[in-house]
C-alpha cells in the first residue's frame with residue numbers, strides 16, 4: 084500500500100538528509116508551502132512531519148495509542164520512564180527542595196562576589212553546571228565533577244552518550260561508572276539519615292516480588308541515564324533562553340522584578356513556596372518555551388500498526404516528527420507569533436501540559452515528558468532567583484536589541500553563543 088496517495092496534503096520530498104543545520108526551520112518553511120502534514124522519505128522509512136496544532140492533536144490524542152512508540156534511535160533507545168517511575172518522580176519533587184535551594188544559593192553567592200567588581204559572568208555555563216549538579220544530587224546522591232569519570236569528564240560523557248556521537252566505548256565507561264555508583268549505594272545501605280536519592284529508591288525495589296516496581300540492575304542504569312539525560316541540559320537551556328528574552332525585553336524584566344518585590348519582598352530570596360504566586364513569571368516562562376522549545380522537533384514517534392488518520396493511510400513503523408517549533412509560531416494559532424509578549428496568556432488557561440496543542444514544549448500524550456513538573460519547578464525557581472537577587476546588564480554597552488538570539492540545533496536547542504551578562508545585587512544587604 085502507498086501512503087495516502089489520495090491525499091494532496093502529503094507530498095514526497097526525497098531525503099531528510101537534504102535539510103540544513105536547522106531542520107525545524109527548514110521543515111517549517113516546507114510546511115508553509117505543502118501543508119501541516121507532509122511525507123518525506125529517508126531510505127525505506129516513511130516520515131510524516133506534523134506542523135499544526137490540529138494535526139498534532141490527530142496524532143498525539145485521537146490516535147495516541149498507535150503513535151505511542153519510538154523508533155530505535157539514540158535519543159529514545161533507553162528505558163522509558165514508566166508510570167511507576169513517573170509516580171515516584173512526582174512524589175520526590177518536594178523532597179529535593181532543600182537540595183535545589185542549597186545549590187542555587189551557591190550560585191547566588193558566587194554571583195554576589197562578582198558584583199563587587201562588576202565583572203561579566205558566563206551565565207550559560209553557570210546555569211548548566213547548576214542544573215547538572217542538581218540532577219546528580221537528585222539521581223545519584225552527590226555531585227560528580229569532571230574528574231570523576233575519565234579524562235573526558237562526566238558531563239561530556241553524559242552528553243555524548245545522549246547524542247549520536249557516543250561510541251560503544253564511551254557508553255561502556257558510563258555504564259561501568261553507573262555500576263560503581265550502584266555498588267557504593269548498596270554498601271552504604273543508606274545508613275546515614277540522608278534524603279534518599281533515586282538510586283536508593285530504585286534499589287529498594289530490586290528483588291521485591293510483591294512490588295509492582297519489578298526492576299533489575301540494568302533497568303536502574305537505563306533509568307539513571309534517562310533521568311540525567313532528560314534533566315541535565317533541558318532545564319539549563321530553558322533558563323538561558325528565558326533570561327535572554329528578559330534581557331532583550333527590559334519592560335518585561337521590570338514587570339517580573341516588580342512582581343517579585345510584591346510577592347517576596349526585597350528582604351529575602353525566593354523560595355519554592357513562592358512560585359505558585361508568581362503569575363506573571365509563569366506567563367514569561369510559557370512565552371519563552373513557546374519561542375525557544377528545548378526540543379523543537381520533540382522526540383520522533385513510530386506507528387505501532389497501520390492506521391488511517393482522517394483520510395490518510397499511515398503504514399506501521401512510519402516515523403512521525405512533530406515540529407513543535409513551527410506549531411508554536413503558527414500564525415493561525417497565535418497573534419504576532421514572532422513577538423515575545425507574555426501578556427498573550429492573560430485571561431486564558433492555555434498551559435504547557437500537553438492539553439493545548441498550540442503550546443507543546445513538553446510534548447503531549449503517552450510519550451509526553453515525564454519530567455514536566457520537575458523541569459518547570461527548576462526553571463521557575465532559577466529564573467526568579469536570578470532576577471530577584473540581581474539586576475543584569477549586557478557587557479560592552481550592548482543594547483538589549485543587539486543581543487544575539489541564534490539557535491544551535493542538536494539534541495536540545497541552546498543558544499549558539501553563551502549568554503554573558505553583568506550582575507548587580509539588588510536585595511537589602513542587611514538580611515542577606
Ligand code: HEM
Nearest residue numbers: 313314317318377378381382445446447450451452454458
Ligand atoms: C525544561 C525541562 C524539560 C523540557 C522542556 C523537556 C522536554 C521534553 C520533550 C519535548 C520530550 C519529548 C516529548 C514527546 O515526544 O512528546 C521529553 C521527553 C522526555 N523527558 Fe523531558 N523535558 C524536560 C525535563 C525533563 C526532566 C527533568 C526529566 C527527568 C527527570 C525528563 C525526562 C524525559 C524523558 C525520560 C523523556 C522521554 C519520554 C518518552 O519517550 O516516553 N525531562 N522531554
